[in-house]
Amino acid sequence: MNLKQLSQLLGLSQTTVSRALNGYPEVNAETRQRVLDAVRETGYRPNRAAQRLATGRAGSIGLVMPTADGIESDVHFGEFLAGLGDEAVKHDFHFVINPSHPEDEVATCRRLVASGNVDALFLAYMREKDPRIAMMKSLKTPFVVHGRSMGIATDYPYLDIDNTGAFYDAARLLAQLGHRHVALINGPSHLTFAIRRTKGTVRALTEHGLVLRDECNSNSQMTDEHGFRAMERFLQLATPPTAVLCSSTVLALGAVRAINQAGLKLGSDISLIAHDDVLPMLKPENFMVPLTTTRSSLRGAGQRIARRLIADILQLEALPQQELWKTDLIVRASTGPAPAGK
Amino acid sequence: MNLKQLSQLLGLSQTTVSRALNGYPEVNAETRQRVLDAVRETGYRPNRAAQRLATGRAGSIGLVMPTADGIESDVHFGEFLAGLGDEAVKHDFHFVINPSHPEDEVATCRRLVASGNVDALFLAYMREKDPRIAMMKSLKTPFVVHGRSMGIATDYPYLDIDNTGAFYDAARLLAQLGHRHVALINGPSHLTFAIRRTKGTVRALTEHGLVLRDECNSNSQMTDEHGFRAMERFLQLATPPTAVLCSSTVLALGAVRAINQAGLKLGSDISLIAHDDVLPMLKPENFMVPLTTTRSSLRGAGQRIARRLIADILQLEALPQQELWKTDLIVRASTGPAPAGK
DNA sequence: GTTAGATGCCAAAACGCTTTGGAGAGAAAA
DNA sequence: TTTTCTCTCCAAAGCGTTTTGGCATCTAAC
Known part of the structure; x- marks a missing residue:
């Protein structure tokens, strides 16, 4: 079932059906409802490749994954990724996972963007005066940094915890x-x-x-x-x-x-x-x-970043560009008064 | 730079250039070389979205990531994923990462395939008589299992260690x-x-x-x-x-x-x-x-599985459908003779 | 010297969507 | 009544590939 068939079924043009689905204003509320109903009945799902081609958007977000020996990411990376995936799958977004040695990161990011295969990048493992930020700012591809750099202006989109x-x-x-x-x-x-x-x-x-x-x-x-x-x-x-x-x-x-x-x-x-x-x-x-x-929650951060990137790409909602999450201090049994005399 | 421009530059038709690039036989060796040279000079890269649309292939492989509480995947998952990414990025393949609770796995797999967003699936965390295998066999989407099930015929593609x-x-x-x-x-x-x-x-x-x-x-x-x-x-x-x-x-x-x-x-x-x-x-x-x-090596397994899936999708080379890797037993200091009298 | 089969190339038709540039109808304004 | 909007909708032109079906040209065979 494709758009053409669906529109014929409804006696409408492809244009109208497309607009109805994508929330454009110039379509009668009643007509839109008819379209939506038909979609539900037929189970029509737009072809992503065609959408990508027509819109020029890749529908995927890139992440370079540090992968050299002695990278401390492992445990935390998986958890973060689960959050990203959680959110991305809702919007039918893909990932391009590009493993890279930490020294190559800037080049890898640049290559990934240049490939046209991603329309947003996610950056993490920030260092002081991280060169990736200036590089990404010079491109027009949306990005969100997990964490913040130091020693440079914080005028870039980030999500960090305090x-x-x-x-x-x-x-x-x-x-x-x-x-x-x-x-x-x-x-x-x-x-x-x-x-x-x-x-x-x-x-x-x-x-x-x-x-x-x-x-x-x-x-x-x-x-x-x-x-x-x-x-x-x-x-x-x-x-x-x-x-x-x-x-x-x-x-x-x-x-x-x-x-x-x-x-x-x-x-x-x-x-x-x-x-x-x-x-x-x-x-x-x-x-x-x-x-x-x-x-x-690291997973929560992943979800939020995915949501922000997607909102940015699709121009859905205007989410804050810079977020600093407070942490909770939860007292359990491992803390107590200092032992006397120490 | 797109195909049309490139072909005009070369004074060839799009057809010929496309065929030259994709290794079809009906193109003169000399012509092919000219095309290849032009590609190198111009830095032409085919548009993936257009390729996907034209070929009907999604160019991405799906993985459902178990994500519920108490899932033991974390540390090992990241390492495996690095291997998958390593290989996938070489062929410009994407991932669709679909987090799912373990009880929903079968449904999630089915939905992922039905979405048309992936042209191969990767399965892991095998259980006895795992229902995902029969389900995947009933579809025609390629898949590779990491590990093996038990209690059912082993006539499906897998990579396992012994x-x-x-x-x-x-x-x-x-x-x-x-x-x-x-x-x-x-x-x-x-x-x-x-x-x-x-x-x-x-x-x-x-x-x-x-x-x-x-x-x-x-x-x-x-x-x-x-x-x-x-x-x-x-x-x-x-x-x-x-x-x-x-x-x-x-x-x-x-x-x-x-x-x-x-x-x-x-x-x-x-x-x-x-x-x-x-x-x-x-x-x-x-x-x-x-x-x-x-x-x-878990990462090695990831690389291999990605390679097999991609080879399968692109019909590149005929790789073995079933692999059982032997492990190395490496003796270090933590083993010694049993203490006397025990 | 004609025929048959390779060989090397091309024009044009998909693929399934979005978007541009109207166009008709009815309502509001002149 | 005519004109001008505003609503709705549509036909058709992309997007950049791959693939189909054919058309020359050249070689080998009869």
Whole structure:
């Protein structure tokens, strides 16, 4: 069943049927209803390829997926992608997934846009003064950044969570609980989300007359193993921290392991707050000692970004170009007052 | 630059240029070379939407992504997808990623195919007598299964690794090393890969007069936490195992944690073999005690499946419809002889 | 020296949609 | 009554490929 057949069935022209379906004003309400009814009965679905050809829109959004060894994306990437897919499938949008080594990213993005196969790009894993942003701004292809860069004007479309605020809140809670030695197990130091989290942590500590010691600050990929090693290092210090912040529940997994191994009791001997991306496979409430977390749904971010990109391409609704999501600080059993005398 | 312009430039008809590009025989070798040269100079790239419309092929492959709570896919899914993307991008193929709750899978697959937006489907997370296979066979859309079902004829296209063989080999090695109590920390019991791994394990043990005790057999999602809990349970048994098999390095992560916590020494007090999907973030050689593994690259499987699907759609080369990849058993420090007297 | 079959090329018709540039009818304005 | 809008709708021209059906030209065979 194609448009021609449908229009013949209705005794209308293809033009009118097309306009009725695409919400153009110059079609009688009654006629539109007839068309809509016929669509429902016949199960007519417009041919996407023909639409793409006629409109010049590709109907797909591109994402370059960092893929080199030692990329910390894995766990979080899948979750984010599920969100993107959720939303995209509603509007019949495709993806072009372009794996690329991190050094090639700019070129890969440019090539992807130039290919004409995507009419929007999604950018993530932002670095300081990320060159991709200037490049994308010079093109006219819509894009949304997940996260934000630093050191350049923030006049580009982004969706970010308030990383600074999240870790400020978390560190402040720890300080208020009397902790005087706080450690941070963070993501890779070249990524801006990690930099902002450090900043938030330091700010809160400073306000309470505390410092983030160098030896209590770890940057690494967000894997269990790195979490374990960092925590292990911390615990061997002359003055070990009594509280630790983790940039992911994955890191927290390793940190908790090290804590257990040291024979310390989470929530009393040592406190821990992790950032929770709401990964279905790793729920903070399911830890043996449930984790206090700063929470923001990664999947939700994926959905939102897909929606914004599609709205942009289709000129549906005017959504805000810049969003900064607050995180929730959810207190569970892994935080408690600082042990006396420490 | 489109076909018309290019053909005018060359003083040829569109037909001839098109045929030259698509490798049809009825074009002079010299002419073809001229066309190819012109393409290189002008940077001409055929419009995919027009191609899709003209050929009726969608140029994209569909995948339904299980997305409900408690789905064990995450870590492994990202890695597999990178492989798919790697290969697809070479041929300018898109993806339609359709998240779906596991109960809806059959309907989602059917809908995806019916939408006409994909000309091949990729299936994974196989269960026993998986209904998706019969459904897909009834349609004429190409598909490849990652894994295999059980209890139904294996006359469908698949790529699987020899799970039975892998765990047979691993278990046999443990038996040969003198272990008499072997445990298994496996994936979800409804997935066929896990069932096959159990089978391989049991077979090897049986051949050495050993059994896989119920209390030494764990099925769960493949997360660190589940690995930890299972191992912890094992170690509290009256007769704890002296060796354990893990279905993923992610599970092994937790298992090793429990082993450490119990004060046991990996590789002497207790041996461990894990299946290694070659996840960049979790290398068995980077464990504190490097892990003995059965290895098979998940990304490689993704690449291969994409290649097979595309070859099928484009009728490029005749690739085998059924592949069973052997795994490598790589011995590292986590395996050793059974401790005396156990 | 004609015929048959390759060989190499082309004009034009799809493919199924959107969009342009009207056009007819009725209502409102002159 | 005529003119001018406003509503609705339509015919036809794209969009950029692939593919069909044919038409020359050249070679080999009779």
